[in-house]
Amino acid sequence: MPEGKTAKDASHSEAQLAHVAMLYYREGLTQSEIAQRIGLSRATIVNYLRLARDLGIVDIRIRGESFTASPLSRKLTERYGLTDCYIAHNDVEPQRDDGVLERVGQLAASAMRDLLEPRDKLGIAWGQTIQHVANTFPNGPVPNLTCYQLIGSMDFNALFAPEACTIEIARRTLAPCRTLHAPAVVSSVDLASQLREEPIIARQLNELADLTKALFSVGSLSHPLTLVGSGMATQEELDTYVAMGAKGVFWGHFIDKDGNWLDGPLTGRLVGASLDQLRAIDMRMLVACGKSKREAIKASLHGGYATHLVTDEDTASWLLR
Structure with missing residues (x-):
């Protein structure tokens, strides 16, 4: 005061x-x-x-479903077998990349808030895109919602960290928060196996099998600084995945152009949700935009990882080429 x-x-x-x-x-x-x-x-x-x-006295909300009614959205849902596609429209003047990202993040926040139901269990990933979603998530309680961290922690900017994204959405919805008390990636398969068997971590990982909704993005290999800077992978490991044909990455799980998982240097060393666990979740919202992520988004859609897509208008048009 x-x-x-x-x-x-x-x-x-x-x-x-x-x-x-x-x-x-x-x-x-x-x-x-x-x-x-x-x-x-x-x-x-x-x-x-x-x-x-x-101060939160006024909470202005725009219904996310309003962005799924365009012909472009309907074509995308049909092409990739999606439930819904939310498209952030362009201005007359081209926007900067950060402006597009902010608009897509706000749209994803509104869309996910509209889709949340009482007793949902929401899994939340990490990164700059998801942090934009978290920072603009509408304030207001969702009855008996619980938020879960999908991947362990990393040595990275705290603003983009998995726990930061999960905690922020939990705070805004007044939901209990289940963070994952382990590193996202460790130095050996044996160490990862031992961590996953620790009672607390084992219980947290088992809870991910009961998620009803997921909020995540996909990483591009054309801009690897986030992956290397976070300690998720070394440049040499990334080079190996690129040579294998990798087009996108979900918290250390790499996929090729058809969305197939790639067995590489990080196999067995990750602590968090697997891609099989992700695809088993009923509702899965992929939030991604921009030229650098187009190949990764297409690979994700081919792999069936998303039921809902939130992206920008230029990317949506490119995906229909």
Whole structure:
């Protein structure tokens, strides 16, 4: 609480923010009309509306299903056997890659929130894309939802870490959070086997078999810095997978252009959900966009890893070529 402010002052301020928001969003008054009605400047009303959003007093949601009605979306669902495809549309002027990613992340957050049901068990992956989804996930409880970390931890930017993504979505939905207390990849098959047999980790991994929904992205091998920087793989290991024909990667599980799993240097050394476990989940949302990920997205769809896709308009058009 700001210095000099009392609890009464703070509650009065929030009440005033809520009142202004009600006049604007529910009653449809303009900012100038609100300013005149309550005796404040229009600039103050603009600030109040911004604060109301920042403080969570106002939670603006756009139904994700509205983005599945286009002919482009319907063609993609038919081509790849998807349940739904959500497409973030382009502006007239080309967007920067980070702008496209932010828009796709926001769309995925709205779409997943609409799909969540009471008692769901949601598995959550990692990375910059999923962090964008987590950071824009609508606030509000989902009855008896539980969030699960799909892959162990890594030595990487905490903002993109698996536990950070899972914890943020759990926080926003007021759900219990089940993090995975193990590294994502270890130095040997024997060590990974021993870790998976530890009672706590074994219980956590067994719980992944009961997931009802999954939220994940796919990595591209054309930009390997994330994989190498996270400690997931060395450059030499990545080179081996590229030579084997790898086109995409899910938390250390590499796939070829047809979506087939590749047996390579990381086999047996990962601690987390397997690709068989992923495909056994009823609803699986793949969130990915941009030119660098197109081959990886196509491989993922050919492999049947997703039931729902969230992507950008240019990528969606490319996937139909």
